[in-house]
Amino acid sequence: MLLAQSTWPEIEAFLTRSKTVIIPIGSNEQHGPTGLLGTDWMCPEIIAHEAQKDADILVGPTFNIGMAQHHLGFPGTISLRPSTFIAAIGDWTRSLAAHGFEKIYFFNGHGGNVATIEAAFSELYAEASFARQPRGYALKLRNWWDLSGINRLAQTQFPVGHGSHATPSEIAVTQWAYPHAIKTADYSPTIAPSGPIREGLDFRARHPDGRMGSDPALATPEKGGELVRAAAAALITEVASFSAEPFLV
Numbered sequence: 633m634l635l636a637q638s639t640w641p642e643i644e645a646f647l648t649r650s651k652t653v654i655i656p657i658g659s660n661e662q663h664g665p666t667g668l669l670g671t672d673w674m675c676p677e678i679i680a681h682e683a684q685k686d687a688d689i690l691v692g693p694t695f696n697i698g699m700a701q702h703h704l705g706f707p708g709t710i711s712l713r714p715s716t717f718i719a720a721i722g723d724w725t726r727s728l729a730a731h732g733f734e735k736i737y738f739f740n741g742h743g744g745n746v747a748t749i750e751a752a753f754s755e756l757y758a759e760a761s762f763a764r765q766p767r768g769y770a771l772k773l774r775n776w777w778d779l780s781g782i783n784r785l786a787q788t789q790f791p792v793g794h795g796s797h798a799t800p801s802e803i804a805v806t807q808w809a810y811p812h813a814i815k816t817a818d819y820s821p822t823i824a825p826s827g828p829i830r831e832g833l834d835f836r837a838r839h840p841d842g843r844m845g846s847d848p849a850l851a852t853p854e855k856g857g858e859l860v861r862a863a864a865a866a867l868i869t870e871v872a873s874f875s876a877e878p879f880l881v
């Protein structure tokens with residue numbers, strides 16, 4: 633079930649049978665010469681939208697702008713600074729919790745978001761801790777590639793040239809979902825350099841075409857489809873187990 637394509641009475645009815653919501657979260661940022669700017673929000677959205685066809689789960693609107701300051705040397709990148717991102721995650725969560733959602737599962741597609749999302753969770757829990765009150769809801773963060781079996785599948789598909797940014801696995805997922813938007817380029821070098829992540833101009837100097845350690849030419853829509861199907865199944869299993877976790881206070 634997709635929240636954006638539901639009405640409020642449908643959400644009210646859903647809350648009588650489940651108090652869990654999945655929020656795909658990502659980033660709009662450069663993904664090398666052939667990767668779509670939306671790659672990092674598209675991947676969790678594609679997987680979550682696929683999963684909700686097979687299970688009675690609710691997927692919220694995609695949080696599609698994240699912490700991507702290091703990619704701002706490339707046109708099309710849009711970033712929130714960490715403090716803005718923390719504030720926005722807080723208000724999304726408070727809105728959902730106000731209506732009775734008790735398990736809020738952030739399904740992430742951008743490694744650069746992780747530290748800030750975890751900090752946002754700590755801010756929300758701290759409000760309850762200082763007040764010596766139960767929070768009343770639980771938060772979980774999962775990167776789509778860290779779902780059970782997915783890293784292993786990606787390593788099998790792309791044993792060389794996977795890298796860490798503009799990876800063939802994430803490009804493959806978007807190719808499967810948006811075959812009309814597949815791009816090609818002559819990559820030089822074939823496998824991009826790796827290096828530290830600092831400010832935007834430093835990033836562009838180290839990674840001139842935007843890739844980090846990857847060879848996106850290895851991506852195919854078929855491999856993307858394998859990843860989506862495996863990740864959707866793993867997502868359903870993990871969300872069921874998160875939903876079943878009891879509250880102790």
Ligand code: NI
Nearest residue numbers: 671672798802
């Ligand atoms: Ni990415």
